[in-house]
Amino acid sequence: MEKIDQFDNLKLKVVTLLNDLELQCSENENTANLRQGIKEAVAEIKSDKFLVAVVGVIKRGKSTLLNALLKADVDILSTQVNPETAKLAFLNYDDNPHAIIYTKDKKEIDIEISELPKYTSTFDGVSPKGEKAKVENTLYAEIFYPNDILKKGFCIIDTPGVDDPDEARSNVTLNFIDRADAVIFLMSANEGGLKNSELQFIQSKILNNLGTSKGIICVFNKISYLKERQLKNELPKLIEKNEKLLNETFGEKINIFPIDALDALRGIRDNDVELYEKSRFGPFKKELENYLVQEKGKIFLRLRINKFIIESLEPFIGELLEKIAYEPTSLTMVENELKKSQTELEKLSNKTNNIISNYENAKNTLKNWIQKEITSDFNTHISISTKAIPNLSRDINSVTEFLTEKINTKTKKFIKDMISDFELENIKISQPSFDIQVKSIDTSKYFLRKQEVISGNSDGGFVGAAIGGFIGFFVGGPIGAAAGAAAGRRVGKEFNSEDKTIEHVTFDELGLKKEIDGVRNMLIKTFHSSLETYFSDVSSTVSKSLANKRKNINNIFETNKKILFSEKSTFKEYKNEINSKINQLNQSKSNLSQLLKEVETL
Numbered sequence: 001m002e003k004i005d006q007f008d009n010l011k012l013k014v015v016t017l018l019n020d021l022e023l024q025c026s027e028n029e030n031t032a033n034l035r036q037g038i039k040e041a042v043a044e045i046k047s048d049k050f051l052v053a054v055v056g057v058i059k060r061g062k063s064t065l066l067n068a069l070l071k072a073d074v075d076i077l078s079t080q081v082n083p084e085t086a087k088l089a090f091l092n093y094d095d096n097p098h099a100i101i102y103t104k105d106k107k108e109i110d111i112e113i114s115e116l117p118k119y120t121s122t123f124d125g126v127s128p129k130g131e132k133a134k135v136e137n138t139l140y141a142e143i144f145y146p147n148d149i150l151k152k153g154f155c156i157i158d159t160p161g162v163d164d165p166d167e168a169r170s171n172v173t174l175n176f177i178d179r180a181d182a183v184i185f186l187m188s189a190n191e192g193g194l195k196n197s198e199l200q201f202i203q204s205k206i207l208n209n210l211g212t213s214k215g216i217i218c219v220f221n222k223i224s225y226l227k228e229r230q231l232k233n234e235l236p237k238l239i240e241k242n243e244k245l246l247n248e249t250f251g252e253k254i255n256i257f258p259i260d261a262l263d264a265l266r267g268i269r270d271n272d273v274e275l276y277e278k279s280r281f282g283p284f285k286k287e288l289e290n291y292l293v294q295e296k297g298k299i300f301l302r303l304r305i306n307k308f309i310i311e312s313l314e315p316f317i318g319e320l321l322e323k324i325a326y327e328p329t330s331l332t333m334v335e336n337e338l339k340k341s342q343t344e345l346e347k348l349s350n351k352t353n354n355i356i357s358n359y360e361n362a363k364n365t366l367k368n369w370i371q372k373e374i375t376s377d378f379n380t381h382i383s384i385s386t387k388a389i390p391n392l393s394r395d396i397n398s399v400t401e402f403l404t405e406k407i408n409t410k411t412k413k414f415i416k417d418m419i420s421d422f423e424l425e426n427i428k429i430s431q432p433s434f435d436i437q438v439k440s441i442d443t444s445k446y447f448l449r450k451q452e453v454i455s456g457n458s459d460g461g462f463v464g465a466a467i468g469g470f471i472g473f474f475v476g477g478p479i480g481a482a483a484g485a486a487a488g489r490r491v492g493k494e495f496n497s498e499d500k501t502i503e504h505v506t507f508d509e510l511g512l513k514k515e516i517d518g519v520r521n522m523l524i525k526t527f528h529s530s531l532e533t534y535f536s537d538v539s540s541t542v543s544k545s546l547a548n549k550r551k552n553i554n555n556i557f558e559t560n561k562k563i564l565f566s567e568k569s570t571f572k573e574y575k576n577e578i579n580s581k582i583n584q585l586n587q588s589k590s591n592l593s594q595l596l597k598e599v600e601t602l
Contacts, residue, residue, distance in 0.1 A: 004289040007297050008152040014595055018042050021588045037312025048300055050292045053157040053177050056186030061221045065261035066156050070149045071268050077158050088173050090157040094144035102139045140172055181296040185218045190225035194242045224260040257284035298599050305592050317585050324575045331571055334564045341557035352546045362414040363535045370407055370527045378520045384512055393440035400438050408434055427545040434530045446508040454500045
C-alpha cells in the first residue's frame with residue numbers, strides 16, 4: 001500500500017472513531033462541548049488537504065505531470081497552453097464536476113466543466129473568437145472533479161509558469177505557492193537543466209515565500225527525449241551539477257528527480273508497467289507522498305488528535321469524574337436526617353433508661369422511707385397504756401392520716417425533682433394522692449373475764465388479794481399496788497362466811513401488741529402497694545409517651561432510610577452509568593492514542 005493510502009486510511013480511522021464517539025454522546029449529559037470538539041476535529045481532519053503546487057516555465061509539462069499524478073483517465077488539465085492563454089488553476093475533489101471562475105473584477109462564476117474554454121485555456125480546445133475578454137478577465141479557476149487522488153486530500157495547483165506576463169495573476173500564483181505544502185519545480189532534462197532565470201525564481205519567489213527550501217521537490221522532466229547514452233552518462237552528471245548548485249545557493253540539500261511525465265501518464269492509462277517504470281515516475285511520486293505524509297500529514301494529524309484529547313476529551317472525562325466524586329446534596333441531606341434520627345433515638349433510649357432508673361430509685365427510696373416513718377411514728381404515738389387503750393383506734397387513724405399527708409408530700413417532692421425530665425419529653429404526670437384507711441381495733445377482745453365462786457370459809461385475805469391485784473393493774477405503778485393492797489384488806493375484813501362469786505379479768509397485752517404490729521405492717525404494705533400502683537401508672541404514662549415518640553422518630557428514620565436507599569440506588573445507577581461512560585471515553589482515548597502510534601509508524 002502506498003504511503004498516501006496508508007495515511008488516508010489512518011485519517012478515516014480517526015474520523016470513524018470520532019463519529020462513533022459522537023453517537024455515544026447523549027444531549028442530556030451536557031456533552032455540548034465534547035460534541036462540538038468532535039465536530040470541529042472531524043471537520044478539520046476532513047478538510048485538511050495536501051496543497052501541492054507545480055511551478056515551471058511554460059511547456060515544461062506541468063499539466064501532464066499533474067494528470068499523471070492524479071492517474072487521470074482523461075486530461076483534467078489541458079496540455080495545450082501558451083503564455084498568452086495559460087491560466088492559474090487548482091483542483092479540488094467533488095462528486096459533481098464543476099468549476100468556479102474568479103475574475104479580476106472580484107466576481108465568482110460557477111460554471112460547468114464544459115464551459116471552461118470560455119474563461120481559460122486550461123482545458124483542451126481553442127477559445128472561440130469574441131470570448132477573448134472573458135479569458136483575459138479570468139484571474140484563476142477552481143476546478144472540482146471526482147478523482148481518487150483528490151478525494152484522498154490532495155489539492156493541486158497548476159501555475160501558469162514562472163514567466164507569466166500577467167502581474168495580477170502572478171501575485172495570486174505566489175500567494176498559492178506560499179500556502180503550498182510542497183512545491184514541485186519542473187525543469188526540462190533535454191534543455192540542459194536548471195536555467196539562471198529558474199534559479200532566480202526559486203530564490204526570489206519560492207524561498208522568499210516559504211522561508212526554507214524544505215518542501216521544494218525539483219524534477220527534470222522529459223527524459224524520454226534523451227538518448228540512451230545521455231540517460232546513462234550525461235543525465236547523472238547534469239543532476240549532480242544542478243543539485244550541487246542548488247545546495248550551494250540555498251545551503252540545503254535539494255534532490256532532483258528525473259522523470260518523464262508523458263510516459264508515466266501513458267503507462268498508467270495503458271496499464272503498461274514497463275513504460276511506467278521507464279518513466280521513473282514512481283520514485284518521484286513516492287518521495288512526494290513521503291514528504292507530504294511525514295512533514296505535513298503526520299504533524300497535522302498528531303496535533304489534531306492531541307488537541308482533541310487535551311481540549312475536549314480529557315476535560316469532559318474530568319467533569320464526569322467530579323460528578324461522581326462527591327455524593328449529591330440531596331443524598332447528603334437525607335444521610336444527615338438519618339443520622340439525626342439515629343441520634344434522637346439513642347438520646348431517647350438513654351433518656352428513657354435514665355427516667356426509669358430515676359423513678360425506680362425514687363420508688364425504692366420512698367418505700368424504705370415509708371417503712372421507716374411508719375415504724376417510727378407507731379413506736380412514738382401508739383401506746384397500749386390504760387389511758388391509751390380506749391383511744392387506740394383514733395390514735396392509729398390520726399397517725400395514718402399524718403403519715404398519708406407526709407408520704408404524699410414526700411412523694412410530690414420526689415416527683416417535682418424528676419418532673420424536669422418528664423417535661424422535656426412533654427409527658428404529663430399526675431400528682432400522687434394516697435388515701436389510706438385502716439380498720440379499727442376492738443380492744444375489748446383482749447380483756448378476758450372469768451367468774452370464780454368462793455365459799456364463806458375462805459380466807460378473806462385471799463379475796464382481798466385478788467381484788468387488790470386487779471385494782472393495781474388498772475391504776476398501775478406503786479400507787480396502784482398500794483391502793484390494791486388497802487382495798488384487798490378492806491374487802492377481806494368485810495368478807496363474810498357466805499359463798500361469793502368472783503369475776504376475774506385478764507388482759508392479753510401480747511395479743512394486742514401483735515395486732516397493732518399487724519396494723520402497722522399492713523399500713524406499710526398498703527402504702528407500698530399504693531406507691532407501686534402510682535409509679536406503675538407513671539411508668540406506663542412515660543413508656544407510652546416515649547414509645548409514641550420513639551415510634552414517630554422511628555417512622556422518620558425508616559422513611560429516611562427508604563429515601564436514602566432509593567437515593568443511593570439512584571445515585572449508584574447514575575454512578576455506574578457515568579463510570580460506564582468514562583470507561584467508553586477512556587477506551588476512545590486509548591484508541592486515539594493507539595492511532596497516534598500508528599501515525600508515528602508511517
